[in-house]
Amino acid sequence: MLEAPVQGEGAGGDARDAALVLVEMIEALSAARTIEDVASVVRAAARTVSHADGVTFVLRDGDCCYYLDELAIGPLWKGRRFPLVQCISGWAMLNGETVVIPDVYADPRIPHDLYRPTFVRSLVMTPVRPGDPVAAIGAYWAQRREPTDDEVAKLQIIARATATAIANVQAYASLSESLERRQLLMRELDHRCKNTLAAVQSIADQTLRRSGSPAEFVESFNGRIGALSRAHELLTRGAWGPAGLAEVVGQALTPFCAVAGLRISVSGPDLGLTPEAAVAMHMTLHELAVNATKYGALSIEGGSLDVAWKLDCDEAPTELEFQWVERGGPPVGEPRRRGFGSRLIETGVARELGGQGQMIFDPEGLQFRLRAPLSSRISRP
Numbered sequence: 001m002l003e004a005p006v007q008g009e010g011a012g013g014d015a016r017d018a019a020l021v022l023v024e025m026i027e028a029l030s031a032a033r034t035i036e037d038v039a040s041v042v043r044a045a046a047r048t049v050s051h052a053d054g055v056t057f058v059l060r061d062g063d064c065c066y067y068l069d070e071l072a073i074g075p076l077w078k079g080r081r082f083p084l085v086q087c088i089s090g091w092a093m094l095n096g097e098t099v100v101i102p103d104v105y106a107d108p109r110i111p112h113d114l115y116r117p118t119f120v121r122s123l124v125m126t127p128v129r130p131g132d133p134v135a136a137i138g139a140y141w142a143q144r145r146e147p148t149d150d151e152v153a154k155l156q157i158i159a160r161a162t163a164t165a166i167a168n169v170q171a172y173a174s175l176s177e178s179l180e181r182r183q184l185l186m187r188e189l190d191h192r193c194k195n196t197l198a199a200v201q202s203i204a205d206q207t208l209r210r211s212g213s214p215a216e217f218v219e220s221f222n223g224r225i226g227a228l229s230r231a232h233e234l235l236t237r238g239a240w241g242p243a244g245l246a247e248v249v250g251q252a253l254t255p256f257c258a259v260a261g262l263r264i265s266v267s268g269p270d271l272g273l274t275p276e277a278a279v280a281m282h283m284t285l286h287e288l289a290v291n292a293t294k295y296g297a298l299s300i301e302g303g304s305l306d307v308a309w310k311l312d313c314d315e316a317p318t319e320l321e322f323q324w325v326e327r328g329g330p331p332v333g334e335p336r337r338r339g340f341g342s343r344l345i346e347t348g349v350a351r352e353l354g355g356q357g358q359m360i361f362d363p364e365g366l367q368f369r370l371r372a373p374l375s376s377r378i379s380r381p
Contacts, residue, residue, distance in 0.1 A: 021048050025158065029165040035059070038165045039069035042137060042158060047071055049154040050147065052139035053119060058089040059135050065089045072140065074119045086111055088125050093133035098126040098156060102146045122147070126155050129163040137162065220290075220341075227252065227286035231279045242272035244381070245281070249307055252285035256298055263328075268309035270381050271320065277377040280352035287341040288324055288368055296366050297329035304328045317373045320355070326365035334361045353378055 025045035032038045039057035047055040054072025058065050065087050067077040084090030091109050092099050101123050104110045119142040128135035137159055139147070204221060211217035234243055234251045249266055257264065273281060285307075289298065297303030309322040326332075335342070342359065345368060350357035355372025372378060 021045055026161050029161055030168075032165050032169060035068070035166065035169055038162060038169060041165075042162050043069055043071040046137055046139055046155060046158050049158070050124070050139040050151045053142045054140040056089075056138040056140070057135065058138060060084070060093055060133060065093070065136070072119075073142065076118055076120070076140070077114070082111075082114075087114075088123070089136040089138060092125040092127045092136050096127055096130035096133060098124065098152060100124050100147055100152060103144050121145075124152055124155055126152075126159045128159045128166065134166060135162065223290060224283070224286065226255075227283055228279070230255075231282035234282070235275050235278060240275050242274060242379075242381070243278040245271040245273055245309065245378075248273060248278050248281050249285060252282045253289060253305075253307070256289040256293055263304040265304075265306045265308070267307075268322075269311060271309070272379055272381045274377045277349070277352050280349040284345050284349040284357075284368075285324075287345050288366075291341060291345075292326055292329070292366065295330065296332065297326035299329055302328050311374070312371075315373070317375075320353075320370070320372050320374065320378060322370040322372075324366075324368040326367070329365055331363050332361050332366050333363070 025041055028041040029038060032041060043055045043057050046052070054070060054074070054076060056067055056072075056076055056078075057069040059068050060066075061081060063084055064081040065084055066081050067079065067089075070076045070078045082090070084094055088099060088101070088109055099109075101107045101110065104115050104120055104123060105112055118140075120140040121144045122141040123138055124147050125136055125138045127133040128137065137155060139151075139155055141147075208217055208221075211220060230251055231248075234247060245268065246266065253264065253266075292298035292303075292305065297305050304327045306325045306327070307323070308325075309320060312319045312321050346357045346359055348357075350370060350372065353370075353372035354375060354377075355370060357368065357370045360367040360369065374380070
C-alpha cells in the first residue's frame with residue numbers, strides 16, 4: 001500500500017513544509033496502480049496539510065457515497081455506504097462545490113445522528129473533479145473551528161491531483177485488462193492451431209491409408225482440408241462463438257449445390273453448436289455430400305436430399321434428432337468395406353456430441369441418423 005511520506009500525522013503535525021508534502025504526494029500518486037493506493041496516499045497528505053484530526057476518502061458509487069478509507073483519531077464510517085442525498089460528501093459531489101462547516105450540529109445538511117458517535121465537530125468536504133465528481137475528500141476536526149483559506153486551498157489542490165491519479169488508475173486497469181485479454185487470445189490461438197494441425201495430420205494419415213492412388217489421395221485430402229477451412233471460415237465470422245446448426249448445414253452443402261435438377265430441403269429449429277461441435281458436424285456433412293456426389297442422389301439429375309432435425313422432448317434430457325435422407329439416386333447397397341469417410345460419418349460428430357450415429361443403406365437412398373442429448377455443446381440459442 002502506497003503512503004505519502006509524512007511526519008506528525010496528528011492534528012498539530014506540521015513538521016514538513018506543506019509544499020514539500022504536496023510534491024511528495026504527487027510523486028506517490030504517480031506510482032499508484034489501484035484506487036486503494038490513491039486513497040492511502042491522499043488520506044495521509046490531506047491530514048498533514050489541513051492539520052485535521054481525521055480524513056476520509058469517499059467514492060461515488062452510483063447513487064451512494066462509499067467511505068473507502070480513513071485516517072483519524074477515532075473511527076468514522078470506513079466501509080459504509082450512504083445515499084448521496086443523505087451525507088455531506090454526497091452534497092459536495094452533487095453540487096460540485098467544496099463545503100466548509102465550522103459546526104456540524106448547526107448545519108441542516110449534516111445527518112446529526114451519524115455524527116454523534118464520532119469526534120467530529122467541524123469539517124471541510126471537497127469534491128474530486130467538480131465538473132463530474134467521482135469522489136470526495138473530507139477533513140474533520142474534534143473542536144469547533146473555521147478552517148483557514150490556505151487549508152481549504154491545499155485540500156482542493158489534493159483533490160485535483162487525486163482526479164488525475166484516478167484517471168491514471170483507470171487507464172492502467174484498462175491497459176492491464178487489454179494485455180490479459182491479448183495473452184488469453186494468444187493462448188486460445190495456440191490451442192486452436194494445435195488442434196487444427198492435429199486434425200490435418202489425422203485427415204492426411206487416414207486419407208493416405210484408404211487411397212488407391214496418389215491422384216485419389218490428392219482429391220480426397222484437398223476436399224477434406226477445404227471442408228475444414230470452410231468450417232473455420234464460418235466460425236471466424238462469428239468470432240469463434242456458437243454457430244447455428246442451419247448455418248453449418250448451409251456452409252457444408254453450398255459447394256455441392258451445382259447439380260442440375262437437384263432438390264435440397266433443409267429444415268429444423270434454431271440450435272447452437274460450440275466451435276468443436278460445429279467443425280465435427282461440418283466434416284460429417286462434407287463426407288455425406290462427397291459420398292452422395294459419387295454414388296448417391298447428388299450424382300445424377302433429379303436426385304433429392306432432405307436434411308432435417310427436430311427436438312425429442314419426450315426424452316430426458318431432450319434429444320436432437322438429425323437425419324439426412326437421399327432419394328432419386330442410383331440404388332444403394334451395403335458396401336463391402338467401410339472407409340475413413342464412413343467411419344467419420346458414423347462416429348465423428350456423434351462422439352463430439354455424446355450421441356449415436358447410424359448410416360442406413362436403404363435401396364432408395366442413403367440415410368444418416370443422429371441422436372444426441374442437448375448439452376453445453378448443442379443447445380437452444
